[in-house]
Amino acid sequence: xxxLTNVSKSFQTKNGVVEAVKNVNIHxxxxxxxxxxGYSGAGKSTLIRCVNxxxxxxxxxxxxxxxxxxxxxxxxLRHTRQNIGMIFQGFNLLKTAxxxxxxxxxxxxxxxxxxEAEKRVRKYIEIVGLAGREDSYPSQLxxxxxxxxxxxxALSQEPSVLLSDEATSALDPETTDSILDxxxxxxxxxxxxxxxxxxxxxxxxxxxxxxxxxxxxxxxxQGPTIDLFTKPENPTTQMFLNxxxxxxxxxxxxxxxxxxxxxxxxxxxxxxxGEPLLASITEKFSARPNILSAxxxxxxxxxxxxxVVHLDGNRSKNTDVLQYLQQEGVLVxxxxxxx
Ligand SMILES: Nc1ncnc2c1ncn2[C@@H]1O[C@H](COP(=O)(O)OP(=O)(O)O)[C@@H](O)[C@H]1O
Ligand SMILES: [Mg+2]
Numbered sequence: 001x002x003x004l005t006n007v008s009k010s011f012q013t014k015n016g017v018v019e020a021v022k023n024v025n026i027h028x029x030x031x032x033x034x035x036x037x038g039y040s041g042a043g044k045s046t047l048i049r050c051v052n053x054x055x056x057x058x059x060x061x062x063x064x065x066x067x068x069x070x071x072x073x074x075x076x077l078r079h080t081r082q083n084i085g086m087i088f089q090g091f092n093l094l095k096t097a098x099x100x101x102x103x104x105x106x107x108x109x110x111x112x113x114x115x116e117a118e119k120r121v122r123k124y125i126e127i128v129g130l131a132g133r134e135d136s137y138p139s140q141l142x143x144x145x146x147x148x149x150x151x152x153x154a155l156s157q158e159p160s161v162l163l164s165d166e167a168t169s170a171l172d173p174e175t176t177d178s179i180l181d182x183x184x185x186x187x188x189x190x191x192x193x194x195x196x197x198x199x200x201x202x203x204x205x206x207x208x209x210x211x212x213x214x215x216x217x218x219x220x221x222q223g224p225t226i227d228l229f230t231k232p233e234n235p236t237t238q239m240f241l242n243x244x245x246x247x248x249x250x251x252x253x254x255x256x257x258x259x260x261x262x263x264x265x266x267x268x269x270x271x272x273x274g275e276p277l278l279a280s281i282t283e284k285f286s287a288r289p290n291i292l293s294a295x296x297x298x299x300x301x302x303x304x305x306x307x308v309v310h311l312d313g314n315r316s317k318n319t320d321v322l323q324y325l326q327q328e329g330v331l332v333x334x335x336x337x338x339x
Contacts, residue, residue, distance in 0.1 A: 002028040002051060002161050002195050007060035008217075009046050020046040021057070022217040026195070028210075030065075030160075033187055033194040033300075035204045035225075037240060038214035044197040047214070048165050051195065052084050053077065065160055082110060085154030085192075089166040091146045093138045093153075099125065100134040103153045110157065124152040127189075128182060144175035151182065155190070162186070164196035168203060180206045184300075201240045205229070207300055213237045229297055229304045230269055230331060245295045249308055253292065254336055261312040261338055263292070264322065267331035268305040277328055278309070285321050288312050308335065 009021040020043045028034040038044050049055040051062055053069055062069050069080055093102050100121060107117040125131055128148040138146055147167060154162060164183070168176040184207050186192055198204065204211050204225060212222040213236055221234040232238045241247060249263065257263065266277075281287045289309040297304045311318050315337065322332050 001030045001063070001065060001193060002026065002034075003061075003063040004047075004051065005061045005063075007047070007050055007057045007062065009043075009050055009055060010058050019217050021050065023060070024212075024214075024217075024219055026212060026219075028161075028193055028195050030193050031187070031191050032209045033183070033196070033207050034210045034212070035208035036195070036197045036212045036214050036219075037199065037201065037204055038197075039199060039236075042214045043217040044199075044214055045165055048163050048195070048197050052086050052163055053081055082157050083159050083161065085157060085159035085162040087147065087150050087154050087162070087164045087167045089169045091138070091143075091150045093146055093149055095138055098135050098137055099130060099141070099149050102138070102149055103156050106153060107156055120156045120158075121152075124156045127155065127186065128152040142175070143171050144178060147171065147179050148182065151179075151186070155186065155192075159192070161193045161195065164194065164198075166198055167196065169198070169200065173202075176200075176203070177206070183207055201244045205244060205297060205299055209301060213240065224301070225299050226269065226302045226304065229299060230267055245297055245306060246293070247306070249292060249335060257310055257338055259310070259312050259338065260314065261310050262315065262318045262322075263308065263310050263335040263338070265333045265335055266307045266309065266325060267333075268307075269329075269331075270302055277325065277330065278307075281321050281324065284324065285317065287317070287321050310338075 004024055004026040007021060007024045011018045011020060024047060026034065036044055036047065046055065050057045057070055064080060064083060067080065072080060097105060103121045103124060104117055107120060125134060128151050130145065130148050130152065168179050171179060180203060183194060187194055208225050211225050211228050212219045213234060215236050221237045228237060229241065232241050238247065278289045281289065289311055292308045292310055294307045311321060325332050
């Protein structure tokens with residue numbers, strides 16, 4: 001498990017103090033995958049460097065598997081570092097070494113016996129799907145394959161936690177998906193706890209149990225992924241969500257709606273469709289819902305459906321409809337009202 005309590009990190013620069021991380025609290029329970037999302041400069045890399053002990057936090061504590069790491073004596077530091085695997089956007093492979101040696105060399109440097117190291121190299125090359133490519137050099141591999149080597153290298157130390165700093169940011173969408181599938185597989189099969197940072201909402205969508213949104217060094221919103229995708233409160237969270245599904249209805253489209261009525265967004269959690277409910281409001285209230293947009297977002301732990309509809313008719317009738325929909329467990333938001 002990974003736990004950060006009130007972690008802050010500031011840097012002294014020529015132009016004064018930069019507070020890169022401010023009072024951050026994170027708790028990734030063993031076996032979970034948590035994601036920190038934020039724009040460039042939000043403080044994500046600094047935060048993760050405080051977790052992997054490359055930076056010492058200015059304030060606060062970092063725990064890995066229950067052990068407080070920021071005050072460890074030097075001799076324990078190496079052992080704890082081995083318990084933390086790390087992957088990066090730029091892969092950080094040795095260009096002049098083969099796939100095999102890129103994994104083998106760090107293992108030998110850490111003092112592992114040759115026979116044991118050979119076993120591990122073979123095991124993790126197999127797990128990441130690179131069997132047969134042992135003798136290739138990084139320049140002969142695609143971006144996705146290079147990241148697989150980096151993942152095998154991180155896993156070969158047999159860490160209990162894996163940290164990822166934008167590991168898929170240099171990859172095309174299809175390769176990103178295949179690397180995310182690999183991270184899910186190692187999380188499930190090896191039980192590795194993962195903390196990743198990203199600026200891409202689809203990464204969070206696909207593999208995270210819990211999300212933290214970071215801005216100006218602070219966590220401005222956090223929660224189970226399904227909650228953030230259902231009820232994003234902070235404007236920055238909403239902007240990130242707009243990259244997955246456009247939540248706003250354009251002014252042009254609204255201007256075209258001339259019939260009196262209400263434009264509402266319905267959010268369904270767990271059920272793949274809202275159609276039966278729309279049929280039943282027609283039956284019960286003679287409402288005439290006109291669907292303006294609809295989409296379904298598949299998350300790691302569930303499905304969120306969004307439908308934006310125009311309901312014709314006057315406000316008091318529509319109020320009854322909205323109440324009914326809410327009673328049925330649908331999240332209802334009024335987007336605009338046309339007189
Ligand atoms: N070693 C450093 N010295 C001074 N400022 C730094 C240092 N590392 C990061 N920063 C500053 O901290 C802020 C957060 O940077 P970073 O953690 O790299 O953000 P992100 O990874 O979210 O893009 C930026 O303003 C950056 O300039
Ligand atoms: Mg960064």
